[in-house]
Amino acid sequence: MADQAFKPVTGHQVSAVDLVTVEVRSSILRGVLAPGARFSVAELARQMGLSHIPVREALRRLEGQGLIELQHARSAVVVPLSVADVSGIYGLRKMIEPELAARSATLNPPGHVRGLAELIARFEDDDPEEVWQAHQRFHRTLIEPAASAWDLRTLEQLWAAAERYTRLVYDFAAIASSERDRRERIHTTILDAVRAQDAGRTRAAVGAHLAENESELLERISGLDLAALGKRGSHPA
Known part of the structure; x- marks a missing residue:
């Protein structure tokens, strides 16, 4: 671990456990902590200015x-x-998300379609991180009307696990216009199915989207030196 890989978190109003969780997770997703890297709990606590208890909980x-x-x-x-x-990861996501999205489409709560459309519009943002966050929020908003607390807990774990792959494999410091168009087209297909309250179309569109993501990720990481890949920083969208 670098001499000062983490920032102190004392003085913040948010809980120390939450702050440590965010800081370490960010270091992993940005590749500061590479796959396979070992770090000391005591050293992490020292760098962040905390006792061992909140660090271990995080x-x-x-x-x-x-x-x-x-x-x-x-x-x-x-x-x-x-x-x-x-x-x-994607095997489980394909089992859960398409069905929840299909059920959410039939429920069609007020503002659901509008919220999804607004998130797709944010795909045009010049900031790659803003685009990334909008995409993550789209998938959560898509299934929230039908999702139970346990569904969300399970999916949050799967989304976090998937995110480290996409953030380390893709380098989206600059997003090509063709890539923006492709993403908007895929997510607009899902939105159109939700707007029509068509469970079958929604299920199929979400399933196809996840399958395409999985296939592209597998193609990109196959044969790569993943340990070396994790050591470089990247700025995904």
């Missing part, structure tokens, strides 16, 4: 998201990347 959260593995409560290791992991 690391347990990240372990639950599949991002790290705790080892005897003294150190942690960033979980390595693998093709099998991608298949497992």
